[in-house]
Amino acid sequence: MYTYRKYYRPYIGPFDPCPPLPYRSYETPPQLYLGFQPYNLPQNSPQDALRTGTLWPDLFAPYPNPYKVPTSEEGGEQD
């Protein structure tokens, strides 16, 4: 299993003018990992397919605003 979002800690300089953002994040959605889509993957219902934007739960990646998600210590440790 993988995570949709990775974190790293940028260097925080002693003279940085703005309050530091301790973590930086970037997205790693499922198409980076799936390879050629296998046959017979589970499918969403038509309603869920429209709502999520895909027929395939395995290809769905949520996107919460990273500036609004608490970047906890655990969050920071994800790889």
Add this chain to the structure above:
Amino acid sequence: MWIYEKKLQYPVRVNKCDPRMAKYLIEQYGGADGELAAALRYLNQRYTLPEKVIGLVNDIGTEELSHLEMIATMVYKLTKDATAEQMKEAGLGAHYASHDKALFFNDASGNPFSATYFTAKGDPIADLYEDIAAEEKARATYQWLINMTDDTDLIDSLTFLREREIIHSQRFREAVEIIKEDQSTKKIF
């Protein structure tokens, strides 16, 4: 030829009067990684790609046109009732001077659309890799747009569009696998 269905691919609702967001959204209308560039890129490349992936590129190019409509709807709704003064305050004064509320194909900084935003190299690998990169850049643009608004209805539609970029990227990656494959190998399923 195309058959037009008179509805949006996914509903677009806007619950906050925010003409400034329209200025940012126009990036996906006439910007370098926007839906117009995507549609034109794929619908042009389809003629000279290997037969096995033409259908895919045709379908994705067509879907990009439906995304273009969704972005246009967002921009239209966000500026529909703005006064000249509000357009000015939203940073759209220059746009208003030239276009009133009419939509125009330019990016968020006002640069007009250019065909140099995409290419057609004629080399299938080069072209499909460009397509994958274009989808990832469009996905990133949707992320930055989502980060700049707290309008939940707008975020809902933008999240749908972002997910479609993920699916398109997956399909282009599969297209590369298809054309890499040794055509003479006998496949047994």
